[in-house]
Amino acid sequence: MSNSGGSSSTSSSSSSSSSSPVGRREKEKEGRPRQFDAKAKALCWSRADIVPGRHPERWRKDAAGNIVCKRFCNCSGCLCFEYDHIIPFSKGGESVADNCQILQTRVNRFKADKDEVDKTRLQGYSCDINFTDKELDIIEMAVYGDVIRPGNQCRCRTVAEMLGKYKSKDSTAACKLPQS
Known part of the structure; x- marks a missing residue:
């Protein structure tokens, strides 16, 4: 009797967990990874605009035209960036290179789950510091x-x-x- 009671409670708990928000999130994680893999990140970085006079493996421009440093990924300063889903993950966007762009962290926070945000609006949320060549040299020296x-x-x-x-x-x- 305890065996049949145990199996019926197991089947009812598994069906209720798949309909709960937690169960759905777990299934999403299994089928759709939220994070970009290393290959997608490398392609995304290589597709971003080059900063003239700077080493392309160290420096790039994000989708809003901000200079970012590769070593400053997932932090919150003016040279920091994150890998962003162009079509937000929450709206069905996949974590693949074709749906990836780099964005200065504060710009990515503004964009959040919005799609089709034009470059001008993104620039409005950019850090307003323009670094000189000398300042970028000093930062590069300190970091690398x-x-x-x-x-x-x-x-x-x-x-x-x-x-x-x-x-x-x-x-x-x-x-x-x-x-x-």
């Missing part, structure tokens, strides 16, 4: 330990080299950071 510019490779001088106490054996030209 060096500054790489496409077609203009350089290396950083040591303090001893700057003081004339050491001559580098590296033939690559030393960095010349912008002064303004």
Whole structure:
């Protein structure tokens, strides 16, 4: 008797859990991943606009034209970004490269589950700081330990080299950071 009672309670609890909001979310998770996989993220990053004079593996422009740094994914500063569903996940958008764009974090928070938000409206929610080349160089140096510019490779001088106490054996030209 306890066996038949146990099996009937199991079947009723499983059918009630699939109709509950929690049960539906669990089924969604199984069939539709919410997060983009590494391949989709890599394609999304590579499709974003390049920042002229900056290394494309480190810097890109988001869909609103904001400069973002690859190391600042899923944080909340002005150079931070998130991978965004163009068609929101909540409205049936899939977590695939063709439905992915990078957006500055604060812009992505504004967009939330809206679709078809034009670039001008997105720009209105962008961070209003415009970084100079020198500031971006300093940030890149702090984050990556060096500054790489496409077609203009350089290396950083040591303090001893700057003081004339050491001559580098590296033939690559030393960095010349912008002064303004």
